[in-house]
Amino acid sequence: MNSPTPLDRNEILKRYKTIDKYTHKGIQGHVLIIGGSYGKIGAVCLASKAALKTGCGLVTAFVPQCGYEIVQASVPEVMVVTDDHEKYISEIALNLDVNAIGIGPGMGQKMATQKALHDFLSNTSIPLVIDADALNILSNNPSWVALVSPRTILTPHPKELERLIGKWHSDEEKLGKTVVFSLVNQVVIVMKGAPTYIINGEMIYVNTTGNAALATAGSGDVLTGMITSLLAQSYSPIDAALLGVYLHGLTADIALPTTGYQSFIASDIIENIGRAYLSLEN
Ligand SMILES: NC(=O)C1=CN([C@@H]2O[C@H](COP(=O)(O)OP(=O)(O)OC[C@H]3O[C@@H](n4cnc5c(N)ncnc54)[C@H](O)[C@@H]3O)[C@@H](O)[C@H]2O)[C@@H](O)CC1
Ligand SMILES: Nc1ncnc2c1ncn2[C@@H]1O[C@H](COP(=O)(O)OP(=O)(O)O)[C@@H](O)[C@H]1O
Numbered sequence: 001m002n003s004p005t006p007l008d009r010n011e012i013l014k015r016y017k018t019i020d021k022y023t024h025k026g027i028q029g030h031v032l033i034i035g036g037s038y039g040k041i042g043a044v045c046l047a048s049k050a051a052l053k054t055g056c057g058l059v060t061a062f063v064p065q066c067g068y069e070i071v072q073a074s075v076p077e078v079m080v081v082t083d084d085h086e087k088y089i090s091e092i093a094l095n096l097d098v099n100a101i102g103i104g105p106g107m108g109q110k111m112a113t114q115k116a117l118h119d120f121l122s123n124t125s126i127p128l129v130i131d132a133d134a135l136n137i138l139s140n141n142p143s144w145v146a147l148v149s150p151r152t153i154l155t156p157h158p159k160e161l162e163r164l165i166g167k168w169h170s171d172e173e174k175l176g177k178t179v180v181f182s183l184v185n186q187v188v189i190v191m192k193g194a195p196t197y198i199i200n201g202e203m204i205y206v207n208t209t210g211n212a213a214l215a216t217a218g219s220g221d222v223l224t225g226m227i228t229s230l231l232a233q234s235y236s237p238i239d240a241a242l243l244g245v246y247l248h249g250l251t252a253d254i255a256l257p258t259t260g261y262q263s264f265i266a267s268d269i270i271e272n273i274g275r276a277y278l279s280l281e282n
């Protein structure tokens, strides 16, 4: 197994693309965030706002009906389409021309939601980020991993990873099993933690930004929005994962002197994305 490449400023500047002066919202990328359930619509609000603040031109959120007013009121820049069901997603039937999709935050694992994910994966080839409950549903139904298109990005935290690949007894075994999963299924894996590893087959990167302030509810939902936004802006899956993870961590490093570890919340990540980008330009 190759030793991990440090994901530092140098690696990022090889990949980072500045904005074209003549761009417009119609070509900056359209993101679709699919997720939410009764009591967990906030996850979609966070992912959707993070996607916008990472630079895509348009964001649509697909949520159960109970999420309609919540998303509209908390992030007015985001467009909202609702499922037929009141409290959870039961069928992902929408015909939108989007450039990237993030699925899973707050989505829950009701049987109807599981079936909806199965049908969605069977029918989509749009660049995709799979997170949270969508990962848990795949772990419940391992044969469905074959439905995931090559180059899809999976973003498990340690518990989600364990559900997906089984237990490990050392960090080396954890990394080895994740590399095998990435190779066999041709997916990019963002192995979240302290630190986060990004795995693309035998290419392994270890992030150098971020700190314990990120140990707060919703910080993974924000990361999903950021990576999906970069995918929609035409970054390749591996570059979107690398840049998203690096910027996400950088926001916490930038904010730490003013927030401290304890008072930093997921919305502070979103608040500091602009400063993180600006620090790449200087
Ligand atoms: N405001 C909201 O609507 C929020 C919704 N969320 C959603 O809630 C759902 C459940 O997600 P959860 O991740 O809470 O539930 P999970 O059951 O998937 O994960 C929680 C478990 O994982 C363990 N774990 C997490 N990070 C770990 C780490 N770095 N090292 C070791 N163990 C770790 C925890 O100790 C706990 O046992 C998801 O759909 C998620 O998107 C959460 O993101 C929180 C905020
Ligand atoms: N101690 C830590 N140091 C650095 N990053 C951390 C730490 N704890 C959590 N993170 C980061 O915060 C994010 C948490 O994601 P996740 O557990 O999915 O959160 P949620 O589901 O609540 O949105 C990951 O990107 C992870 O790497």
Ligand SMILES: [Mg+2]
Pocket: 131, 132, 157, 220, 221
């Ligand atoms: Mg999560």
